[in-house]
Structures are given as C-alpha cells and as structure tokens.
Amino acid sequence: MAAWRVAPNPDQPDASCPHLGEAHPGVLPATRQGCVDCLAAGTSWVHLRMCLSCGHIGCCDSSPERHATAHFGRLGHSLIRSFEPGETWGWCYRCELMLEPDPS
Numbered sequence: 356m357a358a359w360r361v362a363p364n365p366d367q368p369d370a371s372c373p374h375l376g377e378a379h380p381g382v383l384p385a386t387r388q389g390c391v392d393c394l395a396a397g398t399s400w401v402h403l404r405m406c407l408s409c410g411h412i413g414c415c416d417s418s419p420e421r422h423a424t425a426h427f428g429r430l431g432h433s434l435i436r437s438f439e440p441g442e443t444w445g446w447c448y449r450c451e452l453m454l455e456p457d458p459s
C-alpha cells in the first residue's frame with residue numbers, strides 16, 4: 356500500500372488533493388487493539404480509522420469521541436484510511452475528498 360489517489364467522482368472530475376504526499380509509504384498501524392485514545396479513556400468506538408502519516412488508530416465520526424478527527428485537529432495529519440476489515444477507502448480532511456489506493 357504505497358500511494359493514494361483521489362477516488363473517481365463524477366461530481367468533481369477535476370478534483371485533486373495536494374496532501375497525498377503526506378501518506379507515509381511504509382506506515383503501519385500503531386496498534387491492532389482499537390482506538391488508542393478510547394482505550395486510554397475507557398470510552399467506546401464504532402469504526403476505526405488509521406492516520407496515513409503516522410499510523411495512529413482513532414475512531415470515526417460516528418463514534419462519541421471522534422478521535423480520528425481529533426488527531427487531525429491536534430497534529431494536522433490530513434489523510435486517513437478506513438481500518439475496518441475489507442475497507443480500503445481513504446479520506447483527506449482538508450480537501451474533503453475520498454481517496455483510494457493507487458495501484459500504479
């Protein structure tokens with residue numbers, strides 16, 4: 356999983372994301388236990404997201420604490436991907452664009 360690109364979107368055919376370079380090519384999940392911030396605080400999560408810059412695992416915006424978005428707000432890491440089994444999509448917080456793995 357080396358690189359990411361903007362997912363094709365008929366509504367925004369010319370969309371581009373200048374932050375794709377923030378994705379770290381060899382990034383690994385910081386943990387497989389779950390949202391690190393929820394585990395520390397004893398709160399619960401709905402879905403998990405992984406930061407493509409540093410591997411931070413945080414919870415989604417359907418979760419009460421929204422730790423993935425909080426991580427973006429705190430550290431400015433723009434890109435996440437789903438950390439749910441079978442899901443490969445990504446997201447840029449700054450551009451608000453869906454991303455997908457770039458196979459090339």
Ligand SMILES: [Zn+2]
Nearest residue numbers: 372374447450
């Ligand atoms: Zn972007």
Ligand SMILES: [Zn+2]
Nearest residue numbers: 390393414422
């Ligand atoms: Zn959380």
Ligand SMILES: [Zn+2]
Nearest residue numbers: 406409411432
């Ligand atoms: Zn990060």
